[in-house]
Amino acid sequence: MKFFATCPKGLEILLVAELTDLGATEVKQTATGAEFYGELEQAYRACLWSRLANRILLPLVEENVETADQLYAAVQSVDWLQHMAEEGTLLVAFTGKTDAINHTHFGALKVKDAIVDQIRDKTGMRPGVDRENPDLRVHAHIYRGKLSLSLDLSGGSLHRRGYRTRAGAAPLKENLAAVILRRAHWPELAVDHPVLFDPMCGSGTLVIEGAMMAADIAPGLLREQFGFERWKQHQASLWQSLLDEAADRKTAGLAAVSSRFYGSDQDSSVLALAKENAERAGVAQLISFKKGSVEQMVVPENAPGLMVTNPPYGERMGDGSELMFLYRQIGDALKQDFAGWQAAIFTGNPELCQVVGLKADKTYSLNNGPIDGRLFLYTLYADRTDTVKDEQKDEHEVVAANVLSDTAQMFANRLKKNLKALKKWKKQQNIDCYRLYDADMPEYAVAVDLYNDWVHVQEYAAPASIDKVKAFERLKDVLAAIPEALGVNPRKVVLKQRKRQSGSDQYGKQASVGRFFEVQEHGCRLRVNLHDYLDTGLFLDHRPVRHQIQQQAVGKDFLNLFCYTASASVHAGVGGARSTTSVDMSATYLQWAMKNMALNGFNSKEHHFIEADCLTWLKKQRKPEYDLIFMDPPTFSNSKKMLDVLDVQRDHVDLIKLAMRLLRKGGVLIFSNNYRRFKLDYELLAGFDIREITSQTIDPDFKRNTRIHSCFEIRWP
Structure with a gap:
């Protein structure tokens, strides 16, 4: 008998060798498989013992077909009652196409009709279709006008051994x-x-x-069922003898391994x-x-x-x-x-x-x-x-291994220089977190931020033209230089790759480590996490804006839109705000926001948290209930939680107008965003008193990158 074994592309040569070792004869390699000859026992043995094959097929018809009628006739040339009972069930898998048969579902339907019609005409009974556990699986494939019609003796793919009911992420077959x-x-x-x-x-x-x-x-010993077990020509005693042989070999093999x-x-x-x-x-x-x-x-x-x-x-x-x-x-x-x-x-x-x-x-x-x-x-x-x-190296060798390359030493020297320049300012400001380095040297395209004794390194994604291995070697220099230059534990250096964010990426969780710790900024206590998310929970460039809010908030009702972890609300509360309202569509970040507020003693009903798409929420509000509003929308978002796509350049006029409806006379809206090419539409916002304050909201640690954000104060005239 002739059989055909299918396998993933690239495994064909090994499959030929395996089938030969299993006793098959005239084994010939084909595209994604191999054909072979043998008694029925040989097909059973391949189903049970092949570690490489996906399926073992028994060819029934090989015939040229072009039209649906020709396909129907070719299928009916087989006596199907030799293979299945009249009351049995079947399932047809169809691949390939011709000009007339250009849809696999149509091809499968035509094959099924030919089988069912033949059995009904002969017996008056109509077999059924069972997609989960059929008595007979039929495989039809058309390539270059030639039909190969086969019985699938294996049933489900043979790579499913039966021992793996659950798996981790991205498992190997x-x-x-x-x-x-x-x-x-x-x-x-x-x-x-x-x-x-x-x-x-x-x-x-x-x-x-x-x-x-x-x-x-x-490998097939654990499988519950094979495709041939309810086939009319199945030889149960032969199959049982092969199972018994496999069980004996398993016992002997386990003892001998x-x-x-x-x-x-x-x-x-x-x-x-x-x-x-x-x-x-x-x-x-x-x-x-x-x-x-x-x-x-x-x-x-x-x-x-x-x-x-x-x-x-x-x-x-x-x-x-x-x-x-x-x-x-x-x-x-x-x-x-x-x-x-x-x-x-x-x-x-x-x-x-x-x-x-x-x-x-x-x-x-x-x-x-x-x-x-x-x-x-x-x-x-x-x-x-x-x-x-x-432990076999002498002291000199160990020291030599830690010596930085010339270029890495240049990077380390720059870090030390920046650290010295910012030391006095950092102490005066009473802050734990600041940016030390931001791509100062073109060959080292990273941002280095300090969070107490932790270092957060963000690598800017290199252009496709940059050799990835060379970029990696430079990044190795960065991670080698940081502990030496800053005197920190290498295990407290956290690396991330900074890519252009889109959609809901800003809310993307990276891991489940749960490493939160506390930092301080202008008397405010804030939780940060350097490992689990794209961002740390604290936008360092907005530090001056938060401080400004803190200084202006006394006795005021404060609204924080797109609040993230509500660090600005913490500053408002510490500054003496009468109430704070924090709005964001992320439940994860609102939970973080609540913990930030509670960390500073703000647990009362005067501090509100609203989970909502800010644009949708703003459209529903009417009353001017706030004296101070902070709005820092993302550059772009198409999160599934939003009714529409948000584009800050396109939508900032609507956002500002909606927010200004909630601002009391004499109040101020602080509008900020991080789109580097942002341009405020003064003409469409001519009804407001607008003052750009970007230059006043850039601290010394961001002077090297003054386009990090844009910031405006907006008032009623």
Whole structure:
């Protein structure tokens, strides 16, 4: 019998070898698969034992078709009662097209009609369609006018082994994990390298697949059902004998396996999933899971092995520069601690592996769904000269390792110069947070902000024309220079990449670390968080505006629109405001705002918090109830919580007019925004008394970047 095995693109050569090893004959590679010959037992064995295939198909018809009628006739050439009962159920999968059949749903419907009509005409009974658990799965594919009609013997995709009911973010498919291991020569490598280690194991797919390979466990043994089990020609006794054989091999394999397996991850929740998955796979006793980060990565035991991992590589998991540091940490750990090992790194962003600092022995292109991935294989030679442990280095060598490069020293000198220049001003102002550096030197395009003894570094996204590796090396200089220049703990330096924000990005949560701490500004206590969000909770450039509000607020009713974490409301309260009202559409930031106010003793009913889109809320208000209003809208927002898109240049006239309706005579609206090219429309706002005060709202730490914001005082004439 002729069969066809499908697989992801890039796995075909390995699939041919696997099918040959499983006893198939006349195995021939095709696009995204392989055809092979054998008895029915061979198809069953491929379903049970293939670690690489997606599906095993039994071809029924290969015929040229162009029209829907020709498709219908080709399908009816098969005697379907040989394959399913008249009262059975089926499901048709259709791919490809012709000029006349240009929609997959139409093609599937035509195939289904041909089968159902034939059985109804012969028996008077009509089979049903079951999308979840059909008795028979039919696969139809048309390519260049040729129909391939097959039975799907596997049922659901074979990559679903049955042990992974839940997974972490961006999990590898099980058959992709298997091909990564095969390309890295596992489990043959285990003879001399008996340890398998994944330092970012997530839900455990790589180590579980590796353990199943080493223990000779059939990947299909846990599956609840295959597509052939309700097929009329299914040979149940033959299938049971193969299952019994696989069970015996599993028992013997588990008893004989001598390899050791280790998985670590910094996320406790996905480690719990990994342990559950390993239990279901029957290999939990072989794998040691432990919480740990790449920064703490060391060899799990004193024996050579294979380090294999799939680090994050896209915006779902982190930004470019932070990921480069992650990949560099992997490379540094491998060079320092993994002499004599083999390493395999699979990534969807091959550029990131340029910073690993190791020369790959081989690379392979592998698709991870729609992502063009690359597998890098490395040998960590036992006689490397750069693998000497820190404790083996003498004092001179350790000191030499901390010496900055010439360019990094230039950056460090600039930081020291700025620190000295701002020292007296900072003390006079009684502030804990300020900007120390803002792209003063073109080659170091970062902003450096101090928050007590913490340093917040924002890297401005480099243009596409800038070499990413060179930009990364400069960023390395920055992070090396900061602790030396400022005398801070390197672990208190937090890096983020500053990109142009759009939509609801301003509210985007980056992590769930929950690291809040308190800072002070002009006598106000404020909570900041340098890790979990794009911004820290405190816009440093608006410090003078907040101080102005504090000085003007005594006895006044204060309105804070687009309030963020309500730091301006805190200043108003500390300045003696009679009441404060803070409006923002983010529940997260309003909770933060409430805690900021409570931190300063403002818990009374005179302090209000309103969760609403400011523009919508303003349109509903009519009474002039406020003496002092602060409005600092985002440059652009298309958050799902808003009824419309907000563009500050386009919409500022409406925003100002709506806010001025709420301002009492003699009051002032302070309008500010951070759009660098903002121009106030004085003509459309001619009915108000407007004074630009931008220059008065730029403190010395922002003098290098006076276009950081625009600010205006607006009053009734």
